[in-house]
Amino acid sequence: MTASPGNEIENDEHGLLKRALNGDAEAFGDLYLRYLDPIYRYIYFRVGSQEEAEDLTEEVFARAWEALSTFTLRGQPFTSWLYRIAHNLVVDYRRRQRPLPMPEEGLRTIAAQTLSPEEALAQSQEVAVLIAALRELDDEEQQVILLRFVQDLSHSEVAAIIGKSEGASRVIQHRALTKLQRALNSRKMSHE
């Protein structure tokens, strides 16, 4: 039987985790580079600020390193563990920052290598509208649809992260998408 690329990635991750658990900071650094983008993206959609997203992203990995001895290789996947840490940090942040600042609009929030400045600005405004609409959802609803459609996780992975069943994840997703579309429509109508 040949190993699929997916298995190789998993095995590689397993090796890095084993080394990190033995105190190898270089291995943890590799894990950091591997998961920097998805964790940043998840946090950015939750807080709507580049600077806050950067600070919280670093904090996720610093906390993960500090608590690494509590992570078990045979338990939940490492990514699920990171998302849980990220979620807890975001919830704490949102509790401290009431009311939340307006989502940023501007070129610097957008990775614009392939876009013209006008396109990037338009895209940035769309992202800001989306983040504002997401705020009409509760924490769990935001978490589920971001994990599902931004992070591309399956219902079973989402269920493990939120600590509920796959069925519950589906129900939350349905409710969250419906609410999100309603919020987007109302923003679109008020804009027109």
Next chain:
Amino acid sequence: MNKALDTILEECLERIEQQGWTVEDCLAHYAAQRAELEPLLRAALVLRQARVHVRPSEAFRAQSAARLRMRLLAARRSPQARPVRPAFGGMRLWRLAAVGLLVIALALASGGLAYAADGAAPGDALYTLDRALEQAQLRFAVRSTHAVELRLRFASERLDEAARLVAAGDAAHVQQALADYAALIAGVRQGAEPTASVAVGTALGDQQVRLVGLLLSAPPEARPSIEEALDISSLPNAARAGAPCDATQVQPALTALAQRYGVPYEDLLARFCAGYGVGTISRAYRLSVESGVPVDEVFARHEAGQSWGAIQQELREKGGPPQDAPGKPAETPQPPDETPGKSGEAPGQSNRPPDRTPGPPENPPGQSRDKDKPRP
């Protein structure tokens, strides 16, 4: 959401993203579910499309790894990760502190022991005693500025010890001295108050030049530790994209590196201002020299998300064995110029020359100085 509708939603997303379907195509295909499916599909597509454009900036990516390394060193490490020290392995911190106090009392009673311990380096029997004495002094530092001064002094001692170990060719203990140095500097950077920043910056700048000096003469396996220590001592505080770049502190170290690699100082300054620490810049140029790959490509690989470990491995495979692999003579160290760089000495910076430790042999046969210049 029932499972069937969920499956339809996923199928629609896949067909839209991969097969060029429109939302209308999908709704027409699943006409019976149209009313319920449409809002879900449109909202999910907004999320999918937005994710493509949100990712961390290059400046953040470049700086955050170095910042995180510094935090990891300062952070409490997991029990499994904590290295066991032979003399005090398994002791709790308070017991170590108690031992430190006892040691101070003993040292006061017999000054010779403390004196001897102060000169110990990693690998020496008295090194653990030396560290315990330092820890005890730090615990009793009342003012934070005093603790910063102490850490800087102890860090300077670690560099002295590293220089002696480099001269003795003891790579393993060089790495330990530098890890201890990095932990002290991480503490300095966390505890330094704004009023102390000029003095701290001057001391760190001085130490960076000494580290560059070490880099030139250290065994190859010790160089990553030196580069790591350089990064930690040179990382800009709260560096952010768009903030003005203050290179005052690192100017002597960058000048020394520019001279070492025969490249313009301004090139290195631009890298520093893009968020790279001095150690990382040094590492990229070293890898470029070792592999023959242009330095821009080395940086591009890192900016594309490759770790330095992975880049090193790939480049070594591509370029053959490194020129200064263990067992081969390393390149001749070219000590940094003691004079300030081209753009002038920064205010408050010292002219202290780097440590001149005996270096490895001269260039290996067939290896010219030009080969050390990274390709632009």
